[in-house]
Amino acid sequence: MNHIAHAEIDRTPPKHDAAWTIGIAARPSQDAPVAGAREAHFAARETLCEEGARADHIVIIAQGAVMLSKLLPDGRRQIIELLGAGDVFGLSNTALYDTTAESLTPVRAFQYERRVYENSPELQRTVSQKMTSQLCAMHDHAMLLGRKTAAERVASFLMGLIPNRGGHGCNGPDAKADTRHVAIPMTRQEIADYLGLTLETVSRAFSQLKKDGILQAPRHDEIVVTNVCRLCHLTGTL
Amino acid sequence: MNHIAHAEIDRTPPKHDAAWTIGIAARPSQDAPVAGAREAHFAARETLCEEGARADHIVIIAQGAVMLSKLLPDGRRQIIELLGAGDVFGLSNTALYDTTAESLTPVRAFQYERRVYENSPELQRTVSQKMTSQLCAMHDHAMLLGRKTAAERVASFLMGLIPNRGGHGCNGPDAKADTRHVAIPMTRQEIADYLGLTLETVSRAFSQLKKDGILQAPRHDEIVVTNVCRLCHLTGTL
DNA sequence: CGAAGAATTGACCGCATTCAAATGCGGTGG
DNA sequence: CCACCGCATTTGAATGCGGTCAATTCTTCG
Structure with a gap:
């Protein structure tokens, strides 16, 4: 079951995504593949490519969510980017x-041989x-x-999963309730590794948000943000 | 006076730079400008463009060092990237x-109108x-x-200023002494904002490195790393 | 229903920050 | 050339946020 496909119950047409919406909140890409594409499918929790392996393909995601991570020799992990439909990975200098x-x-993704990429102006333009x-997303993430702070990181993470809210492109609260459902296909450990925290700190931040009446968590991998605006003000960005 | 021009006393020809060498250690770019370029010159400590302003130009640096930064509303600053010859900025989604x-x-830099950029496959290819x-540099920086840790960040920062050392592309120690001179055209506050630390913590890390005999600081903006290999082992990367 | 893994919660610790004071350095003018 | 001033840096002491370690609870799934 694809969590991302129903990450957002809202069905507004895909407008120009706000700059800092992170990848996995995006909807399936409509883009047609460029010549030289090989379509590939992966199950959840597969390794698509490995740090340090020969970089002979670049990949454009058509549907689904991918995380890019790096390891330090002693085992510390940082999740570097969260990617969704339309995003690209596999590029290396x-x-x-x-x-x-x-x-x-x-x-679902389209793979291109590196050689193909290097000789296709059209593909280069897209990429x-x-x-x-x-x-730009990395810039925001570096900030x-x-x-x-820990609380700001978690709030920012959650806001990043809610399209069309927060930042410049914010549509403002919905008519009545300012509520959004969000699917989170990541463990607390993964969220922590993405936010540069520990899983305990992430868990505490979630608990605090619940206590403050900003969100509910019917399941571990699915939350209901009951007050998007309040959450947004906790991001530190505004 | 251009600190970057003599940042490295070593005069080996510019080989393929190691992946994680940060921008400002690079030598002047030999690349010829693409059609549509407007050459521009800036003194040290000028603002070349401002967060939130209309993004109507992209800029490719021919010579010198530039820092990109972002501010939070309460004044917290993060320096996002350090750029040198060959690097580009001004791109935005x-x-x-x-x-x-x-x-x-x-x-010294070449500016291109955004419109020119969007219609020039050649320029897009370069960029x-x-x-x-x-x-890739942002990926490393996110890690x-x-x-x-603070000590690892400072060690990584300094190693990033030393071309051809550290990581995969490491040439190993020089014949006799493993010493390198590095110019640092940044204040402690700027280094701290780049590394996500406070200026005091950065200063303490420098002091510790001096006490450990790994570096000397004849001037605030110029240091002598007397044991590059030891410094490298403090980065946490290896 | 029971087991295994994920998440929560609590108590304590330590690294980096904060606040504060002293020192060093560079530049200016006498 | 030297004295002085302003600013950057260094150093010290105390605080606190997030990490670590550990125990418990919740979920999910066979």
Whole structure:
């Protein structure tokens, strides 16, 4: 079952996503594959490529969610990017992948040989746009990792899963209730590794948000944000 | 006076830079400008563009060092990227710049109108390669910000200023002494904002490295690393 | 129903921050 | 050349946020 496919109950048409919405909240990409594509499917929790392996393919995600991570020799892990439909990975400035990619949900993707990519202006143009978005997302994430408190990081993470809210592109609260349902196909440990925290700290932040009446958690991997605006004000960004 | 120009006394020819060497250690770029370029010069410590302003130009640095930063409303600052010759900035997935760019040294650069960029496959191809490098650098920096200790961050920062050492591309120690001179055109506060620390913590880390005989600091903005290998082992990366 | 893994909660600790004071350095003018 | 001033840096002491370690509870699934 694909969590991402129903991550948002809201069915508004996919407008220009707010800059800092993280990848996995995106809807399936409508983009047609460029020539040279090989379509690939992966189950949830598969390793799509490994840090340090020969980087001979680049991948564009058509549907599903992927996380990129890096390890330090002593086992510390950082989840570097969360990717969704339309995002790209596998690019490297060396001969080797610089991150490991794992599927969080079932994934449909288009793979291109690196050689093909390097000789296709059309593909480069497409990828170039994706990369720009991802670079901006990394900028936001660097701010989060370097300067935000634990509570702000968790609030920012959750807001990133809610499209069309927060930041410049915010539509404001819905008519009556300011409520959104969000599926989170990640463990607390993974969220922690993404936010530069420990799983205990993430758990405590969630508990605090529940106590403050900002969210409910019917399941571990699914939450209901009952007051998006209040959550947004806890991100530190505004 | 351009600190970057003599940042490295070593004069070995510019080989393929190790993946994680940060931008400002790079040598002047040999790349010829693409059609549509406007050459621009900036003194040290000028603001080249501002977070939130209309993003109508992209800039490729020919010579000098630039830092990109973001601010939170309460004044917390994160320096997002350190850029040098060959690096690009000003790209955004929105209509506005997502970071502020300031010169650390005198800078020579080529500016392109966004419209020109969007219609020039040649320019896109060039920029695409730069972006790949910068994205990988951001990946490394996310690991640093999320998971490394203060001492490891400072050691990583210094190693990033030493080309051809550390990581995969390491040449190993020089014949006799394992010593390198490094110019640092940044204040302690700027280094702290780059590493997600406070200036006091950065200062303490420097002091510790001096006490351990790993470096000397004849001036605040210039240090001599007397044992590159020992420093490298403090980065946590290896 | 029972077991295994994930999440929560509590108590304590330590690293980095905060607040504060002293020192060093660079630049200016006498 | 030297004295002085302003600013950056260094150093010290105390605090606190998030981490660590450990016990318990909740979920999910066979």
